[in-house]
Amino acid sequence: MNLAQFRQRGPFEWEMPRQGAMRVPGVIFASRELLEAMDAKVGEQLANVAGLPGIVEAAYAMPDAHWGYGFPIGGVAAFDAEAGGVVSAGGVGFDISCGVRTLHTGLKLADIQRVQERLADVLYRRIPAGLGSTGALRLSGQAMGAMLRGGARWAVERGFGSPADLARIEESGCMAGADPSAVSEQAKKRQRDEMGTLGSGNHYLEVQVVDALFDAQAAQAYGLAAGDVLATLHCGSRGMGHQIGTDFLREMVIAAPRAGIALTDRELACAPLKSTLGQRYLGAMRAAINCALANRQILTHLAREAFAELFPGIHMPLLYDVSHNTCKEESHLVDGERRRLFVHRKGATRAFGPGHAELPAEYRTVGQPVLIGGSMGTASWVLAGGGQALAFASACHGAGRAMSRHEALRRWQGRGVVDELASRGILIRSPSLRGVAEEAPLAYKDVGAVVEAAEQAGLARRVARLRPLVCVKG
Ligand SMILES: Nc1nc2c(ncn2[C@@H]2O[C@H](COP(=O)(O)O)[C@@H](O)[C@H]2O)c(=O)[nH]1
Numbered sequence: 001m002n003l004a005q006f007r008q009r010g011p012f013e014w015e016m017p018r019q020g021a022m023r024v025p026g027v028i029f030a031s032r033e034l035l036e037a038m039d040a041k042v043g044e045q046l047a048n049v050a051g052l053p054g055i056v057e058a059a060y061a062m063p064d065a066h067w068g069y070g071f072p073i074g075g076v077a078a079f080d081a082e083a084g085g086v087v088s089a090g091g092v093g094f095d096i097s098c099g100v101r102t103l104h105t106g107l108k109l110a111d112i113q114r115v116q117e118r119l120a121d122v123l124y125r126r127i128p129a130g131l132g133s134t135g136a137l138r139l140s141g142q143a144m145g146a147m148l149r150g151g152a153r154w155a156v157e158r159g160f161g162s163p164a165d166l167a168r169i170e171e172s173g174c175m176a177g178a179d180p181s182a183v184s185e186q187a188k189k190r191q192r193d194e195m196g197t198l199g200s201g202n203h204y205l206e207v208q209v210v211d212a213l214f215d216a217q218a219a220q221a222y223g224l225a226a227g228d229v230l231a232t233l234h235c236g237s238r239g240m241g242h243q244i245g246t247d248f249l250r251e252m253v254i255a256a257p258r259a260g261i262a263l264t265d266r267e268l269a270c271a272p273l274k275s276t277l278g279q280r281y282l283g284a285m286r287a288a289i290n291c292a293l294a295n296r297q298i299l300t301h302l303a304r305e306a307f308a309e310l311f312p313g314i315h316m317p318l319l320y321d322v323s324h325n326t327c328k329e330e331s332h333l334v335d336g337e338r339r340r341l342f343v344h345r346k347g348a349t350r351a352f353g354p355g356h357a358e359l360p361a362e363y364r365t366v367g368q369p370v371l372i373g374g375s376m377g378t379a380s381w382v383l384a385g386g387g388q389a390l391a392f393a394s395a396c397h398g399a400g401r402a403m404s405r406h407e408a409l410r411r412w413q414g415r416g417v418v419d420e421l422a423s424r425g426i427l428i429r430s431p432s433l434r435g436v437a438e439e440a441p442l443a444y445k446d447v448g449a450v451v452e453a454a455e456q457a458g459l460a461r462r463v464a465r466l467r468p469l470v471c472v473k474g
Pocket residue numbers: 064073098202203204206234324347372373374375376377379380397398399400401439444468471473
């Protein structure tokens with residue numbers, strides 16, 4: 001990235017001033033080193049997003065940002081319906097409501113070390129993973145509609161997990177305003193047998209140990225202590241989300257000129273929030289959020305069954321579940337005025353700070369858990385939402401890719417990656433060695449540098465660092 005185009009607002013905050021068609025500035029939260037290493041395309045994409053109608057305050061990028069479809073991954077942008085604001089399919093991302101869910105296991109490191117190989121095998125046997133993987137459920141048309149309206153609540157009512165899980169999920173596990181009738185038959189068909197599946201690529205179920213704590217008060221509120229073993233899921237809305245993204249992107253491209261929207265880039269296709277198309281997309285996107293929440297709820301049940309094979313009677317409550325590809329209507333203070341905004345977070349996590357009414361009571365004094373993946377060979381992190389509500393109360397969602405999948409394939413072989421990780425005590429199980437090579441740990445940025453930048457910028461605070469033990473990779 002060329003730093004000359006930025007004005008430094010603070011040690012970890014860089015402003016790209018308004019120019020050309022930009023309606024607001026662009027702002028990137030990062031250290032100088034992360035910004036220098038960042039793909040120049042992130043700057044271009046941020047400037048494009050800053051030119052969209054009805055955008056409020058600034059187009060933001062998190063420290064893990066990298067080039068994405070239309071909007072950068074790690075991008076945050078909020079729009080005001082009353083000011084001609086838009087909703088963008090590319091601004092949400094194709095894996096709608098992809099997210100991270102972390103479970104406590106009540107186990108300690110020594111418990112896992114005795115059974116690590118067996119645990120890896122049991123998890124791999126029970127968790128459907130890989131391209132085109134299917135689950136045990138087949139949803140009828142009626143069940144599909146109920147799932148799309150009910151989310152994790154629907155799954156709990158069918159015996160996947162317990163009602164207590166719902167309090168530890170954003171939106172209490174059920175996104176309001178979902179409209180299954182706005183979802184195409186093709187999207188429903190693709191999802192019919194994909195419930196309870198991880199999918200491919202960088203989706204995973206990982207067993208992790210807490211190896212360092214950084215904030216004693218938040219760690220206590222989250223129930224985390226050194227040596228605790230956690231299980232973390234990363235996956236989204238599978239074929240459903242991708243098909244909804246594809247369907248609406250096409251419609252938005254066609255409808256944009258009629259809505260008076262000049263698209264500098266087809267990938268920025270969007271529709272006015274106050275249009276029928278915009279409302280239909282919101283209804284379908286919220287249905288896909290419910291699909292992802294139901295998917296993670298079923299996978300939670302499968303993970304609990306797997307652990308129970310080796311640890312009968314185990315209790316695995318949720319720490320939290322966050323989505324990082326969404327557009328949500330929220331209330332935010334802008335220049336001292338409270339406004340209803342449609343906040344797009346694409347590869348960015350909601351990070352409500354202390355005191356926010358939507359947080360579970362037990363987390364309210366310390367802020368929302370922000371769950372950050374790193375890679376299968378490096379740390380992952382638990383952060384807590386910052387008190388300043390920067391970037392509409394958002395934070396990073398991972399390390400972010402440092403190179404393309406293509407480049408990773410050129411550099412590494414899957415078998416070599418698996419063996420090297422095994423020599424460090426990290427067991428990988430995956431249906432695709434090619435996928436493992438694409439996901440090699442060094443294909444990602446330094447997650448430690450990313451979370452430090454997030455903390456220094458005031459987006460979130462570091463609470464716990466997690467080390468991987470087992471990773472079932474899609
Ligand atoms: N702990 C692990 N983290 C991983 C792994 N593979 C990827 N990642 C991180 O997840 C984020 C999220 O990716 P996105 O698709 O939602 O943009 C990514 O930036 C990585 O840092 C893994 O196997 N284990």
